[in-house]
Amino acid sequence: MNRLQGKRVLLTGASGGIGRAVLKQLSASGAEVVITGRDQPRLKMLAADAPEQIQTFAADLTDTANLDALLAFCQQQGGIDVLINNAGISQFSAAAGQQLTALINTNLLAPMLLTQLFLPMLKQRNGTILNVGSTFGSIGYAGFTGYCAAKFGLRGYTEALQRELADTDMRVLYLAPRATDTAINNTAVKALNRALKQGVDTPEQVANALIEQLISGKKRRFLGTAENIFVRLNALFPSVVDNALGGKLKQIKQHFIGTGVKNSAEV
Ligand SMILES: NC(=O)c1ccc[n+]([C@@H]2O[C@H](COP(=O)([O-])OP(=O)(O)OC[C@H]3O[C@@H](n4cnc5c(N)ncnc54)[C@H](OP(=O)(O)O)[C@@H]3O)[C@@H](O)[C@H]2O)c1
Structure with a gap:
């Protein structure tokens, strides 16, 4: 795909920080977008910016009945050319307190089932699937056990599917943002x-990279120079x-143990 004009896109997690920035760019590129999230009023507000280009479908993606309904909705609207699996949740806490079902269902099972x-x-x-992973899909990090497990899984699933579909004209892409300034x-x-002193990207930087990748068709992309080096280093050594x-473990643990700070994201 060389351009997004007139392409039909399904974007999950459209109401989140990265999703909103991606939606803005997709709309500006002339794509028609079906947006999902659980909060219909938020989706409607986003669609109000370009009502002729954006359709909304509110759904909790961890409920499989909703996935079937989302497929039916997209079929009625004329189908899609691009699926962007972007919805996600995170949790920063000791392993014992991780909400594993929610983390795996949202970050791994939902994108696999939608795919x-x-x-x-x-x-x-001859469409495209772009899965939004994370640096933590390649580097296990203390305090993020459930999230890392899900994102490692998503990277593995994406790679296997890329190889399985290598003899087709479909494209399967993986984007791994580093820390980004959003509510997650x-x-x-x-x-x-x-x-x-962790480098943090803006949602707009991630959206730029995602749109670039949709156009170029680059199979995998890891954002951040230091993160890129760490990912490669972790794979080899x-x-x-x-x-x-x-x-850094003591410092990391201080941030999720006994600080009085709310430790886990609302999952
Ligand atoms: N921000 C970072 O530091 C960072 C770094 C690396 C990777 N990522 C990845 O980037 C993606 C986007 O994250 P973000 O930073 O934009 O987070 P965010 O602002 O919290 O947005 C998350 C989005 O996912 C949706 N969502 C969550 N659970 C859902 C569910 N059960 N059903 C349907 N939608 C659901 C949320 O919508 P509702 O809550 O309205 O349902 C929201 O639109 C995620 O896959 C995340 O793992 C983020």
């Missing part, structure tokens, strides 16, 4: 990022990263 449901339509239209990160995560992160 399966939309695959026949996307194959017919609660005050404890934001404080940790500041303490560790995990003990080096064990040591680097081990040196």
